[in-house]
Structure formats: structure tokens, C-alpha cells
Amino acid sequence: MANLHQSNPALKRGDHQKLKSRPWAATLIIFGGIAALIFGLGLSVSFGAADIKFAIVWEAIFRFNPDIPDHHVIWELRLPRIIGGAMVGASFAVAGAIMQGMTRNPLADSGLLGLNAGAGFALAICFAFFPGLPFMYIIMFCFLGAGIAAGLVYGIGALAKGGLTPMRLVLAGAALSALLSALSEGISLLFRVGQDIAFWYAGGLAGTKWLQLKIMLPWITAAIAGAIALSRSVTLLSLGEDIARGLGQRTKLIKLACAIIVLILAGSAVSVVGAVGFVGLIIPHLTRKLVGVDYRWIIPCSAVLGSLLVVFADLAARMVNPPEETPVGALIALIGVPFFLYLARKERREL
Template sequence: MLAAVSYGAKDLTLTTVWKAILHYDPKLTSHQIIHELRLPRVIGAAVMGAAFAVAGALMQGVTRNPLADAGILGINAGAMLMVALSFAFFPGIPYSALMLLSFIGAVLSTLFVFLLGSTSAGGLTPLRLTIAGAVVAALLHSASSGVAIYYDLSQDLAFWYAGGVAGVKWSHLKVLIPIISGAVIWAWVMGRSVSIVSLGDEVAVNLGVKTKRVRMLGMSAALILAGVSVSAVGSIGFVGLVIPHISRKLVGVDYRFVIPVSAFLGAILLVLADLGARIVNPPRELAIGVMVALVGVPFFLYLARKERRSL
């Protein structure tokens, strides 16, 4: 995080960064850059990375689907469509209202995915859930593009499509940090139940765990994390896909450890992705979603191939 604050279009020394954090002087331009631009975006990247990673870990645990992720299952697409509609019909909407509508869009898209995946014979399986999510995500992304073209919002929504933390302000963090922190703690408290559910319904029922209740609570926490994060930084996929797998390799399958480790690693990944997006071609910035996808897409293909072999 210190490196991410120091490097950018204007490189700053670590000494300057420390002085700006501990002894802020609004008269100094370097302190203004650090305090008003760099610090909120770096803290925002860490918070959103943790949120996307924990959301992915929860979804993979409660659905027993190793390919589950807020982007792949259409949750991000639902939130994005609601953002597009908000820009079209409610220009100048307050951020708190945008965040609420983004969350509603995430909920509706998730319900649509589960309904679509459950209609086929044999019920909802991890493979059907992934296919239904891909179909719904494609549909909602197309709808968002249609709204953007019809209402001439392409420039306004470009940031949200590509994803980025440049627009995160202190006012956003004051709203986001308490909500995301509460949802992460909620997920961690559910860790034992999610671990048991991830072993299978039969095992969970025999151990006295109410699987439907755990799934509903787990998905609710994941929806909060994904929905509010999209409202702040746009649709950033693959963080929730890659990080939980790395966490399980490091600490095992107990979600009491997977959740906090996923939060930590997700924060690191998005901070590094933002740093990379700023230093690859300064002073221009690449989309942070592109940097994450460079890691996420090959990893997704690897997991999809591995999953196909196990079927």
C-alpha cells in the first residue's frame, strides 16, 4: 500500500508519504496528492479487493461450485445494469442511493440465475449454476450496453465497465468501510457452517446444520459485498474466483481461516493491480479490470478444464 501511494504519474518518496499521513500540510501539493487522491484510492482498492474475494469464497462454499464468482454468476452484471439505469433515469443520484440500487440489481440477477439453473431436470448443480450465470451475465451486459448507447452514456459508464478505483473518495469510504467490514465479519462468523455445507448436504444434515438457512445467509453476505463494491469501483471480475482457491491451498478448507486469508489476499491483489495499471504506461492508466483479468482468465480456463475432467 505504501508503494501504491508512492508511485504513479508523479513519484513521491516514502518520507513524503509518511509526513503527509502523520503531519498533513494542505499547503503542500505533494501532501494534497497523497491525501486527496492516492490514499482513498489505495484504501479503496484494498477494501474492494477484500470484499470481492470474500464474496467469491462464500459463493464457492455454499454452492459447492469451484467456478463461482460474482462476475461469472452474473451478480456484477445485475449491479452494473442498475447503475446504467440509474445514470439514464436519475442523473445526479446520491451515492448512497446508487449503492442501494446496485445491491438490488445484484439480488435480482442472482435470483434469476438460481431460477434459471433450477428449471432443468435434475435440479441445480454446480455446472448448471455456472452455465446459467454465464447466460444471465451476457444478457445483462448486453442490456447495459443497450441502455448506454440509447441514452448516450458510453463515456459516463466506461469507468464502470472497465473497473477502477480512481473515483473512490473519502466520502465513499465512510459509507463503504462499515458495510463491508460488517459483511466480512458476518462471513467469518458463518465460517464453520459454510465449511460443513461445502462437504455436501448429506454430511451437513447429519451434523445438524440447516443447509438452506446457511446458503441463504451466505449468499446474502456475498450479495452485499459484491453489490456495494460494484457501485464504487465497477465490474471487476476474477478476484473472487482466483483468491479463494489460493487461500484454500494455504490454509485448508476450514472457512474460519479461508475467509480472513481471502480478504487479506484479495486486498493485496487489487492494490497491486491498481499499482500496475498506473505504472505500465504513465501518465495514462490502464483499466484495473484488465490487470486482474490477465491473472483471472488463465486461472478460470485451468479450473474449467480441471472441473470437466472430474465430471
């Protein structure tokens, strides 16, 4: 894949340096990451409250026998859980990468900017007022909740004196997330649906069903494909809106398309796994360090690395205190919180 500056002579020399990428590293990450992901899926299916030999896992996948209980455990419980984890990890990571490139905000993440809390609030409303609602409609509510939260965060941040800055955006997101979380918990207590909501707020993959994956797959596949299609434009936006506009990009239309993709990815992921934050913060930063700042590489590599992070975090969550499970969101937060504090401190020094 050619570098962007080769086809855009209008870019300045400094921008050429910013667009440097490492395709060889990206190729290694994609193929090596997929191999590691397959290995992780095999491990995750084998380990759990009941350890199952890999030979039985292989037999269950390729020669399913309904009379063998272990085969049912693999097909009905573990496979949808692990595949769901890979899909959710890719969704959060790609959403974070697009948000950081589009807004030029290194602290952008669907959790930090209130999207996860907005989707969670929509879930609380579903459980309280529409019990038994089909999963397809739950996803739609999550999209709507995430969209409203995003609009409020940007509106609140823009009202501050001095305009919208990365730090103000994060502060507005944190404040709105706290408000929506409190409202969700109030609804859960008032309508006695706390047990249903607690699962999503803890962040976990237990209980993921094939039906959920079947509904999620087209949305997530289309959104990631759209993100890859827009990746060149996101790279130019990451250099600055003036540069992107000067190179013929319709920046408002691109930002709208990117926002829709982020809402689809974040809403789909939250509807299944709940409030798992920091995946979209950590993975894009790590990917940029490895492959450079060309989003044509960042987005697919983020999808692979995000899947790896969630799959192995879920495996670790089941092994920390067996047979009990530690919420996967808590394990990822152990990495994410120090990482966020480091980035926030770095961002403050640069202001």
C-alpha cells in the same frame, strides 16, 4: 483453533480428512499478508503520474499541510484509491469463498454468476433515470441488481434437464451477464451516459472518494464479520448439505444469511470499482491450497490475499503505460481467464 472434527464425533473418517487445516500457514498468511499490504499501500501512494518521495507521503499522512500540493494529491486522490482497492479486493475474495463453500461449486464467483453484471445494470439505470443520486442509494441499487441477477441465474440453471450443476450455473451466469451488459450499453447509448458507465465496465479505482469509503466501510465490515461468524457452518456445508443438517445446522437459514452477505460484498465492491472479475475465483482456490478447507481460516486469509491482489494490480496498472492507466480489471483478467479455463477443464474431467 481446534479442527472441526474434534468437536463433531459424528463426522465420518473420510470427512475428518477433508477438514484438515494448516493453522500455522493461515497465521503466516494473515500477518505476512498484512505486512505486505502495508508495504504495497506505501508504494501505491508514492507512485503515480507524479512520483512523490516516501518522506513527503509520511509527512502528508501525519503532518498534513493544506498549502503543499503533493499533500492534497496524497489525501484526496491516492489514499482513498488505495484503501478502496484493499476493501474491494477483500470483498470480492470473501464473497467468492462463501459462494464456493456454500454451493460446493469450484467455479463460483460473483462475476461469473452474474452478480457483477446485475449490479452494473442497476448502475446504468441510476445514471440514466436518476442522475445525481447520492452514493448511498447507488449502493442500494447495486444490492438489488446483484440480488435479482443471482435469482435469475439460479432459476435458469435449475430449469435445465438434469438439475443444477456447477457448469450449468456458470453457463447461465455467462448468458445473463452478456444480456445485462448489452442492456446496460443500450441504456448508455440511448440516454448518453456512456462516459459514466464506461469507467465501471473498464474496472478501475481512479476517482474513488472518501465519501464512498465512509459509506462502504460499515457495510463491508459487517458483511466480513458475518462471514467469519458463519465460517464454521460454511465448512460443514462444503462437505454436503446432508452432513451439515445431520450435525444440527439450519441449512436454509445459513444459506440465506450467506446469500445476503455475498450480495452486500459484491454490490458494495461493484459500486466503486466496477466490473472487476476473477478475484473471487482465484483467491479462494489459492487459499484452500495453502491453509486447507476450514473456512474459519479461509475467509480471513482470502480477505488479506484479495486486498493484496487488487492493490498490487492497481499499482501495476499505473506502471504499465505511464502516465496513462491500464484498467485494473484487464490485468486481473489476464490471470483469471486461464485460471478459469483450467478449472473448467478439470471440472469437466471429474463429471
